[in-house]
Amino acid sequence: MRTFDLRVSLTLAWLTLLLASASPARGVDNAPPESAVKNPTPTAEVVATVARGRGLRNAGDIAGGWAAFDEALAKARATKDVAGEALALNNIASVYRYEAGLRLTTANQNPVADLMDKSADHYEQALRAARAVGNKSDEAYATLYLGVLAAGRGDADKAFKYYFDALETYKALDNRYYVARTLMFMGSTTLYRRQKAEASLKYFEAALPMFSDVKYWHEAQWVIDDMNVAYEQLKAEANGKR
Numbered sequence: 001m002r003t004f005d006l007r008v009s010l011t012l013a014w015l016t017l018l019l020a021s022a023s024p025a026r027g028v029d030n031a032p033p034e035s036a037v038k039n040p041t042p043t044a045e046v047v048a049t050v051a052r053g054r055g056l057r058n059a060g061d062i063a064g065g066w067a068a069f070d071e072a073l074a075k076a077r078a079t080k081d082v083a084g085e086a087l088a089l090n091n092i093a094s095v096y097r098y099e100a101g102l103r104l105t106t107a108n109q110n111p112v113a114d115l116m117d118k119s120a121d122h123y124e125q126a127l128r129a130a131r132a133v134g135n136k137s138d139e140a141y142a143t144l145y146l147g148v149l150a151a152g153r154g155d156a157d158k159a160f161k162y163y164f165d166a167l168e169t170y171k172a173l174d175n176r177y178y179v180a181r182t183l184m185f186m187g188s189t190t191l192y193r194r195q196k197a198e199a200s201l202k203y204f205e206a207a208l209p210m211f212s213d214v215k216y217w218h219e220a221q222w223v224i225d226d227m228n229v230a231y232e233q234l235k236a237e238a239n240g241k242r
Contacts, residue, residue, distance in 0.1 A: 039083060040135040046076050046084030050091055057095060066095050086129035086138040090145075093122035097145060102152045104222065105188035107229075111152045120149050140169035144182055151185070156193040160186065180210035184223055197230040197237075204230070 042050075053068030069091045076084030096119035097103070101111040123142040130139035147162030163186050170178040187203030190196050204227045211220035 039081075040133045042076070042084035042087045042135075043079065043081050046072050046081055046087060049075060050087055053091060057091075057098075062095060062099070066092070069095065082129050082133045083135045083138070086126045086133070086135055086142075089122050089126035089129065090138055090141050093119045093126060093142070094145065096122060097149065100152070102148055105148060105151050105185055105192055107192050109152065109192075116149055116152060120146060123149070136169055136173055137175070140166045140173070140175075140178065143169070144178070144185070147189075148185055151189040151193050154193060156189050159189050159193070163189070176210050177214045177216060180207045180214070180216075181219065183207035183210070184219065184226075187223070188226055191226060191230055197233040200230050201227065 049072035057065030073088035100115035144166035191200035
């Protein structure tokens with residue numbers, strides 16, 4: 001009788017261990033592989049493909065750049081490279097943004113609504129993917145340009161919510177180029193969307209030395225051009241009051 005009880009006890013213990021190992025953790029619904037959750041860095045292959053696409057895009061070959069970004073996205077998804085997926089989605093979103101007419105924030109813009117929608121959709125997908133793996137760089141990138149899209153729709157308040165979030169992250173990452181770029185968009189949104197020339201200057205004046213530090217001279221020139229617009233408006237206002 002004791003032998004029988006021992007066998008039953010051992011069998012029940014074995015079944016308990018088996019069921020415990022087969023049961024999913026509480027609160028986890030089809031969790032992705034652990035490597036996909038914890039790795040915030042895209043694979044080298046995806047990074048290289050995106051870099052090729054950016055080179056083509058920046059040289060004016062939009063179709064070639066787009067094809068490379070699509071290729072990078074397919075590679076990332078095939079290998080469950082979630083960080084690579086965020087990187088590729090961000091770059092696809094930027095092509096839509098460029099095509100919509102929102103490379104920069106300027107006066108008298110009339111961006112294409114459906115292309116802005118497609119751009120926003122891809123940035124939002126990139127944002128979710130980046131957050132899933134803790135990729136702060138691509139999270140900030142998507143956040144910044146969602147702000148640019150909001151400014152393109154005329155919603156400066158919504159744009160600044162995105163800008164402040166992006167700025168905080170880029171400062172934490174010590175990425176001076178993108179801190180400067182975020183400040184530049186804050187300035188141009190203030191100047192051209194809020195129509196507040198004097199208030200825009202604090203953002204431009206903060207951005208300019210940072211662009212100089214990282215030697216992005218063409219973007220430093222964009223800031224100077226916008227500052228000249230602001231000063232011309234302020235001069236005209238001052239002359240009108242005399």
